[in-house]
Amino acid sequence: MTPHRGYLATKNTAQIEWGPAFAALDGVARFLLREIEMDQTTLANSVSVSGVGLHTGAEVNLTLRPAPENTGYIFVRTDLDKFEIPASVEYISHCSYATTLVRRGVVLSTCEHLLSALRGSGVDNCFIELDNIEVPILDGSSEDWVELIERAGIAEQDAPRHYLRVKQRVEIEQGDRRMSIEPSDRFEIDCTIDFPHPFINQQKFRFVAENGSYGREIASARTFGFTHEIEMLRKANLALGGSLDNAIVLTDEGMLNETPLRVPDEFVRHKILDIIGDVALVGMPVIGRITAHKSGHAVHAALMSKLLKTPTAWEIV
Ligand SMILES: [Zn+2]
Numbered sequence: 001m002t003p004h005r006g007y008l009a010t011k012n013t014a015q016i017e018w019g020p021a022f023a024a025l026d027g028v029a030r031f032l033l034r035e036i037e038m039d040q041t042t043l044a045n046s047v048s049v050s051g052v053g054l055h056t057g058a059e060v061n062l063t064l065r066p067a068p069e070n071t072g073y074i075f076v077r078t079d080l081d082k083f084e085i086p087a088s089v090e091y092i093s094h095c096s097y098a099t100t101l102v103r104r105g106v107v108l109s110t111c112e113h114l115l116s117a118l119r120g121s122g123v124d125n126c127f128i129e130l131d132n133i134e135v136p137i138l139d140g141s142s143e144d145w146v147e148l149i150e151r152a153g154i155a156e157q158d159a160p161r162h163y164l165r166v167k168q169r170v171e172i173e174q175g176d177r178r179m180s181i182e183p184s185d186r187f188e189i190d191c192t193i194d195f196p197h198p199f200i201n202q203q204k205f206r207f208v209a210e211n212g213s214y215g216r217e218i219a220s221a222r223t224f225g226f227t228h229e230i231e232m233l234r235k236a237n238l239a240l241g242g243s244l245d246n247a248i249v250l251t252d253e254g255m256l257n258e259t260p261l262r263v264p265d266e267f268v269r270h271k272i273l274d275i276i277g278d279v280a281l282v283g284m285p286v287i288g289r290i291t292a293h294k295s296g297h298a299v300h301a302a303l304m305s306k307l308l309k310t311p312t313a314w315e316i317v
Contacts, residue, residue, distance in 0.1 A: 040124040040161045042066040044153030049144070051136025054110055054223070054247070055098060055233075057240030060132035064152060067125040069159035072283050073118060075101070075108045079131040087115055087128075089281045089304050095297035097238060099278055109134040112297070113223075116277030117145030119285065120214030123154060124161060140222035140246040142273055146215055166288030168313040172303045177294045179303045184289035186210070189275055191292045193268045197226075197250055199261070203268035207276075218276070220262050221269035224248035227256070275300055282308070284316070 048063040067074065073087035085091060085103045093102035098110040114135050118126055120142065128135075138144040169182040187209040194202045207218060225239065225247055233239035242249075248266065249256040263269065271292070278300035279286055292299070307313055 038161045040069050040157045040159050041122055041154050042068075042071075042125040042157055043123060043149065044155040047148050047152040049136065049138070049148055051138050052241040053132065053134025054137035054140075054241050055238045056109065056132075056134045058132045058134055060130050060134060060136050062128065062130040062136060064148065065127040065129060066155065067127045069125060069157045071125040071127070073115060073126050073128060073280065075111070076127055076129040077106060077108070077131070078129050080106060082129075086283075087111060087281055088283055089301070089308060092281065092301045092305075095278075095301050097233065097297075099281075099297045099301065107133050110137065111135055112274050112277030113137070113140075113142045114145050114277070115280040116273050117142035117149060117219065119276055119280040120209075120219065121146055121149045121154065123149060124284075125157070134241075137223075137241060137246045140248070141220050141270070142218075142277075143220040146219045162284050163317050164282055164284050164286045164288075164314050165317045166286065166307070166314050168310070170303065170307045170310055170313050172299055172306060174299055174302070177296065177299050179290065179292045179295045179299045181286075181288045181290050181303060181307060184287065187286055187288065189272050189290045189292065191268055191272050191275065191290075192294070193271050194294055195267070198253060199250065199255065199264075200267050203265045205265055205268040205272060207272045214276070218269055218273050221266045221273055222246070222248050222262070223270055224250060224267055226250045227252075271295065279304060287317070 043064055043066045046063055046065045048061065050061045052059055075085040075087065077083045083106050085101050085106060085108045091101040091103045093100045099112045101108040101111060114128065166181050166183050169180060171180040189207045192202065192204045193200065207213065225242065227249060230239050230242065230249065244257045248261065274297065275290060275292060275295065278297060282304055
Protein backbone atom coordinates (compact mmCIF):
# COMPACT_ATOMS: atom_id res chain seq x y z
CA MET A 1 0.00 0.00 0.00
CA THR A 2 1.41 3.36 -0.99
CA PRO A 3 0.53 6.30 1.24
CA HIS A 4 -0.62 9.37 -0.69
CA ARG A 5 -2.49 12.55 -0.02
CA GLY A 6 -5.92 11.34 -1.04
CA TYR A 7 -8.40 11.37 -3.83
CA LEU A 8 -8.17 15.01 -4.71
CA ALA A 9 -4.39 15.07 -4.90
CA THR A 10 -4.20 11.75 -6.75
CA LYS A 11 -6.83 12.84 -9.22
CA ASN A 12 -4.75 15.84 -10.12
CA THR A 13 -1.55 13.80 -10.45
CA ALA A 14 -3.40 11.37 -12.70
CA GLN A 15 -4.60 14.27 -14.83
CA ILE A 16 -1.05 15.48 -15.38
CA GLU A 17 0.23 11.98 -16.12
CA TRP A 18 -2.56 10.89 -18.41
CA GLY A 19 -3.79 14.18 -19.82
CA PRO A 20 -2.03 14.17 -23.22
CA ALA A 21 -3.05 10.57 -23.97
CA PHE A 22 -6.72 11.44 -23.49
CA ALA A 23 -6.65 14.82 -25.18
CA ALA A 24 -8.82 13.56 -28.02
CA LEU A 25 -11.60 12.25 -25.73
CA ASP A 26 -14.52 14.28 -24.46
CA GLY A 27 -14.60 15.45 -20.85
CA VAL A 28 -16.64 12.64 -19.34
CA ALA A 29 -14.74 9.83 -21.06
CA ARG A 30 -11.45 11.40 -20.08
CA PHE A 31 -12.56 11.76 -16.48
CA LEU A 32 -13.76 8.17 -16.26
CA LEU A 33 -10.66 6.68 -17.83
CA ARG A 34 -8.56 8.65 -15.41
CA GLU A 35 -10.65 7.62 -12.44
CA ILE A 36 -10.58 3.93 -13.33
CA GLU A 37 -6.86 4.06 -12.53
CA MET A 38 -7.68 4.94 -8.94
CA ASP A 39 -7.87 2.54 -6.03
CA GLN A 40 -9.84 2.86 -2.82
CA THR A 41 -8.18 4.30 0.26
CA THR A 42 -8.30 3.92 4.04
CA LEU A 43 -6.34 5.38 6.93
CA ALA A 44 -2.73 4.27 7.34
CA ASN A 45 -3.06 4.29 11.17
CA SER A 46 -5.72 4.65 13.88
CA VAL A 47 -6.19 8.07 15.49
CA SER A 48 -8.27 9.17 18.50
CA VAL A 49 -9.91 12.35 19.74
CA SER A 50 -12.21 13.32 22.62
CA GLY A 51 -14.80 16.06 22.83
CA VAL A 52 -18.44 16.90 23.51
CA GLY A 53 -21.51 16.44 21.35
CA LEU A 54 -23.09 19.70 20.15
CA HIS A 55 -26.67 18.68 20.95
CA THR A 56 -26.35 16.18 23.84
CA GLY A 57 -23.35 17.86 25.51
CA ALA A 58 -22.16 14.28 26.12
CA GLU A 59 -18.45 13.54 26.51
CA VAL A 60 -17.31 11.15 23.80
CA ASN A 61 -14.09 9.37 22.87
CA LEU A 62 -13.77 8.58 19.19
CA THR A 63 -11.22 6.53 17.21
CA LEU A 64 -10.89 6.37 13.44
CA ARG A 65 -9.54 2.98 12.33
CA PRO A 66 -8.46 1.58 8.96
CA ALA A 67 -11.15 -0.59 7.29
CA PRO A 68 -10.98 -3.14 4.42
CA GLU A 69 -11.93 -2.39 0.82
CA ASN A 70 -15.65 -1.81 0.14
CA THR A 71 -16.47 -1.12 3.82
CA GLY A 72 -17.42 2.53 3.38
CA TYR A 73 -17.85 4.37 6.68
CA ILE A 74 -19.19 2.38 9.62
CA PHE A 75 -19.92 3.87 13.06
CA VAL A 76 -19.18 1.40 15.87
CA ARG A 77 -20.78 2.07 19.29
CA THR A 78 -18.12 0.63 21.62
CA ASP A 79 -20.41 1.36 24.60
CA LEU A 80 -23.08 -0.92 23.08
CA ASP A 81 -21.17 -4.12 22.39
CA LYS A 82 -19.64 -2.73 19.20
CA PHE A 83 -23.04 -2.24 17.54
CA GLU A 84 -22.50 -1.07 13.96
CA ILE A 85 -24.37 1.71 12.16
CA PRO A 86 -23.24 2.08 8.53
CA ALA A 87 -23.15 5.67 7.24
CA SER A 88 -25.96 5.11 4.76
CA VAL A 89 -29.02 7.01 3.52
CA GLU A 90 -31.21 4.10 4.66
CA TYR A 91 -30.47 4.83 8.35
CA ILE A 92 -31.19 8.57 8.27
CA SER A 93 -33.75 9.18 10.99
CA HIS A 94 -34.29 12.85 11.67
CA CYS A 95 -32.33 15.75 10.40
CA SER A 96 -33.68 19.08 11.59
CA TYR A 97 -30.56 20.54 13.25
CA ALA A 98 -28.08 17.74 12.57
CA THR A 99 -28.09 14.47 10.66
CA THR A 100 -28.98 11.56 12.92
CA LEU A 101 -28.74 7.89 12.01
CA VAL A 102 -30.76 5.17 13.73
CA ARG A 103 -30.39 1.42 13.26
CA ARG A 104 -32.54 -0.95 15.34
CA GLY A 105 -33.16 1.81 17.86
CA VAL A 106 -29.47 2.68 18.30
CA VAL A 107 -28.81 6.36 17.65
CA LEU A 108 -25.81 8.09 16.15
CA SER A 109 -26.13 11.85 16.06
CA THR A 110 -24.44 14.73 14.21
CA CYS A 111 -22.40 12.63 11.79
CA GLU A 112 -22.16 15.24 9.00
CA HIS A 113 -18.93 17.14 9.78
CA LEU A 114 -16.82 14.01 10.27
CA LEU A 115 -18.26 12.34 7.14
CA SER A 116 -17.61 15.56 5.22
CA ALA A 117 -13.95 15.52 6.32
CA LEU A 118 -13.53 11.85 5.38
CA ARG A 119 -15.04 12.34 1.94
CA GLY A 120 -13.28 15.68 1.41
CA SER A 121 -9.93 14.10 2.36
CA GLY A 122 -10.43 11.23 -0.08
CA VAL A 123 -10.86 8.41 2.46
CA ASP A 124 -13.16 5.64 1.17
CA ASN A 125 -13.16 3.14 4.04
CA CYS A 126 -13.08 3.79 7.78
CA PHE A 127 -14.39 2.41 11.07
CA ILE A 128 -15.52 5.20 13.38
CA GLU A 129 -15.55 3.86 16.94
CA LEU A 130 -17.23 5.98 19.62
CA ASP A 131 -18.45 5.41 23.16
CA ASN A 132 -21.48 7.68 23.16
CA ILE A 133 -24.47 8.81 21.11
CA GLU A 134 -23.02 11.82 19.28
CA VAL A 135 -19.90 12.65 17.26
CA PRO A 136 -17.89 15.39 19.05
CA ILE A 137 -18.36 18.86 17.60
CA LEU A 138 -14.69 19.93 18.16
CA ASP A 139 -14.42 23.52 16.83
CA GLY A 140 -17.68 23.37 14.84
CA SER A 141 -15.92 22.98 11.48
CA SER A 142 -14.17 19.94 9.98
CA GLU A 143 -10.68 21.41 10.24
CA ASP A 144 -9.71 19.29 13.27
CA TRP A 145 -11.07 16.17 11.54
CA VAL A 146 -8.99 16.88 8.44
CA GLU A 147 -5.90 17.35 10.61
CA LEU A 148 -6.62 14.10 12.43
CA ILE A 149 -6.97 12.26 9.10
CA GLU A 150 -3.72 13.81 7.88
CA ARG A 151 -2.02 12.67 11.08
CA ALA A 152 -3.31 9.11 10.49
CA GLY A 153 -2.12 9.18 6.87
CA ILE A 154 -4.02 7.80 3.88
CA ALA A 155 -3.18 4.39 2.43
CA GLU A 156 -4.14 3.11 -1.01
CA GLN A 157 -5.90 -0.26 -1.14
CA ASP A 158 -6.18 -3.08 -3.66
CA ALA A 159 -9.67 -2.51 -5.09
CA PRO A 160 -10.72 0.11 -7.64
CA ARG A 161 -12.76 3.05 -6.36
CA HIS A 162 -16.37 3.17 -7.51
CA TYR A 163 -18.40 6.30 -8.10
CA LEU A 164 -22.09 7.03 -8.28
CA ARG A 165 -22.36 8.95 -11.55
CA VAL A 166 -25.49 11.02 -12.02
CA LYS A 167 -27.11 10.47 -15.45
CA GLN A 168 -30.31 12.46 -15.10
CA ARG A 169 -31.40 15.56 -13.18
CA VAL A 170 -33.28 14.99 -9.91
CA GLU A 171 -34.80 17.83 -7.92
CA ILE A 172 -36.42 18.50 -4.54
CA GLU A 173 -38.51 21.50 -3.55
CA GLN A 174 -39.72 22.15 0.00
CA GLY A 175 -41.33 25.61 0.16
CA ASP A 176 -38.60 28.10 -0.83
CA ARG A 177 -35.86 25.50 -0.31
CA ARG A 178 -34.60 23.87 -3.50
CA MET A 179 -31.91 21.38 -4.34
CA SER A 180 -31.02 19.46 -7.48
CA ILE A 181 -28.33 17.15 -8.79
CA GLU A 182 -27.51 16.73 -12.46
CA PRO A 183 -24.84 15.20 -14.71
CA SER A 184 -21.33 16.66 -14.71
CA ASP A 185 -17.84 15.31 -15.29
CA ARG A 186 -16.83 15.97 -11.66
CA PHE A 187 -18.28 16.66 -8.20
CA GLU A 188 -19.33 20.26 -7.76
CA ILE A 189 -21.72 22.27 -5.60
CA ASP A 190 -23.34 25.63 -6.32
CA CYS A 191 -24.82 26.86 -3.06
CA THR A 192 -26.87 29.92 -2.09
CA ILE A 193 -28.06 30.79 1.41
CA ASP A 194 -30.31 33.67 2.40
CA PHE A 195 -30.70 34.85 6.00
CA PRO A 196 -31.93 38.33 6.93
CA HIS A 197 -28.84 39.17 8.98
CA PRO A 198 -26.25 41.91 8.31
CA PHE A 199 -23.40 39.34 8.27
CA ILE A 200 -25.13 37.01 5.82
CA ASN A 201 -28.04 38.19 3.65
CA GLN A 202 -27.42 36.33 0.41
CA GLN A 203 -24.18 34.37 0.12
CA LYS A 204 -23.18 32.22 -2.84
CA PHE A 205 -20.26 29.85 -3.24
CA ARG A 206 -19.24 27.41 -5.94
CA PHE A 207 -17.18 24.41 -4.84
CA VAL A 208 -15.41 22.12 -7.29
CA ALA A 209 -13.77 18.97 -5.91
CA GLU A 210 -10.21 19.18 -7.16
CA ASN A 211 -6.72 19.03 -5.77
CA GLY A 212 -6.93 20.15 -2.12
CA SER A 213 -9.97 22.42 -2.62
CA TYR A 214 -11.89 20.92 0.33
CA GLY A 215 -9.08 21.66 2.80
CA ARG A 216 -8.45 25.12 1.37
CA GLU A 217 -12.00 26.39 0.90
CA ILE A 218 -14.44 24.42 3.04
CA ALA A 219 -12.93 22.57 6.03
CA SER A 220 -12.45 25.55 8.37
CA ALA A 221 -15.98 26.99 8.01
CA ARG A 222 -17.80 26.71 11.36
CA THR A 223 -21.39 25.89 12.12
CA PHE A 224 -23.62 28.82 13.06
CA GLY A 225 -26.84 29.50 14.91
CA PHE A 226 -29.03 32.38 16.03
CA THR A 227 -29.59 33.30 19.69
CA HIS A 228 -33.39 32.99 19.38
CA GLU A 229 -32.99 29.55 17.80
CA ILE A 230 -30.56 28.44 20.51
CA GLU A 231 -33.03 29.31 23.31
CA MET A 232 -35.62 27.18 21.53
CA LEU A 233 -33.13 24.32 21.04
CA ARG A 234 -32.07 24.40 24.70
CA LYS A 235 -35.74 24.13 25.76
CA ALA A 236 -35.91 21.01 23.59
CA ASN A 237 -32.75 19.70 25.29
CA LEU A 238 -30.65 20.36 22.18
CA ALA A 239 -27.49 22.44 21.61
CA LEU A 240 -26.46 21.53 25.19
CA GLY A 241 -22.80 21.26 24.17
CA GLY A 242 -22.90 24.44 22.06
CA SER A 243 -20.56 27.28 22.98
CA LEU A 244 -18.66 30.14 21.39
CA ASP A 245 -15.75 27.68 21.02
CA ASN A 246 -17.69 25.49 18.59
CA ALA A 247 -20.22 27.73 16.82
CA ILE A 248 -20.76 31.21 15.47
CA VAL A 249 -23.65 32.57 17.51
CA LEU A 250 -25.53 35.38 15.80
CA THR A 251 -27.64 38.01 17.55
CA ASP A 252 -30.16 40.17 15.67
CA GLU A 253 -27.49 42.64 14.55
CA GLY A 254 -24.12 40.98 15.18
CA MET A 255 -22.55 37.99 16.89
CA LEU A 256 -21.59 36.93 20.40
CA ASN A 257 -18.17 35.56 19.41
CA GLU A 258 -15.32 37.96 20.14
CA THR A 259 -13.03 36.40 17.53
CA PRO A 260 -13.81 37.44 13.95
CA LEU A 261 -15.30 35.30 11.20
CA ARG A 262 -12.62 33.16 9.50
CA VAL A 263 -13.84 34.39 6.10
CA PRO A 264 -16.79 36.74 5.37
CA ASP A 265 -18.67 33.96 3.57
CA GLU A 266 -17.97 31.35 6.26
CA PHE A 267 -21.75 30.66 6.47
CA VAL A 268 -22.27 29.47 2.89
CA ARG A 269 -19.01 27.53 3.01
CA HIS A 270 -20.30 25.71 6.09
CA LYS A 271 -23.50 24.85 4.23
CA ILE A 272 -21.34 23.23 1.53
CA LEU A 273 -19.42 21.36 4.27
CA ASP A 274 -22.77 19.98 5.49
CA ILE A 275 -23.88 19.04 1.97
CA ILE A 276 -20.65 17.08 1.37
CA GLY A 277 -21.18 15.25 4.69
CA ASP A 278 -24.81 14.42 3.96
CA VAL A 279 -24.05 13.32 0.38
CA ALA A 280 -21.39 10.97 1.79
CA LEU A 281 -24.33 8.88 3.06
CA VAL A 282 -24.78 7.69 -0.54
CA GLY A 283 -21.87 5.37 0.28
CA MET A 284 -19.42 6.34 -2.42
CA PRO A 285 -18.11 9.50 -4.09
CA VAL A 286 -20.57 11.13 -6.48
CA ILE A 287 -19.93 12.54 -9.95
CA GLY A 288 -22.52 15.25 -10.51
CA ARG A 289 -23.39 18.91 -10.02
CA ILE A 290 -25.45 19.92 -6.99
CA THR A 291 -27.34 23.20 -6.92
CA ALA A 292 -28.68 24.13 -3.47
CA HIS A 293 -30.82 27.15 -2.55
CA LYS A 294 -31.58 27.65 1.16
CA SER A 295 -31.12 23.93 1.73
CA GLY A 296 -30.76 22.12 5.06
CA HIS A 297 -30.15 18.57 6.30
CA ALA A 298 -33.75 17.48 5.60
CA VAL A 299 -33.55 18.68 1.98
CA HIS A 300 -30.15 17.04 1.50
CA ALA A 301 -31.53 13.75 2.81
CA ALA A 302 -34.67 14.00 0.66
CA LEU A 303 -32.63 14.62 -2.50
CA MET A 304 -30.26 11.70 -1.87
CA SER A 305 -33.20 9.42 -1.13
CA LYS A 306 -35.06 10.51 -4.30
CA LEU A 307 -31.90 10.09 -6.39
CA LEU A 308 -31.31 6.55 -5.14
CA LYS A 309 -34.98 5.66 -5.71
CA THR A 310 -34.69 6.79 -9.36
CA PRO A 311 -32.64 3.97 -10.91
CA THR A 312 -32.48 5.64 -14.33
CA ALA A 313 -30.84 8.72 -12.79
CA TRP A 314 -27.52 7.13 -11.86
CA GLU A 315 -25.06 4.35 -12.47
CA ILE A 316 -22.07 2.99 -10.61
CA VAL A 317 -18.82 3.34 -12.50
ZN1 LIG B 1 -22.91 21.70 9.99
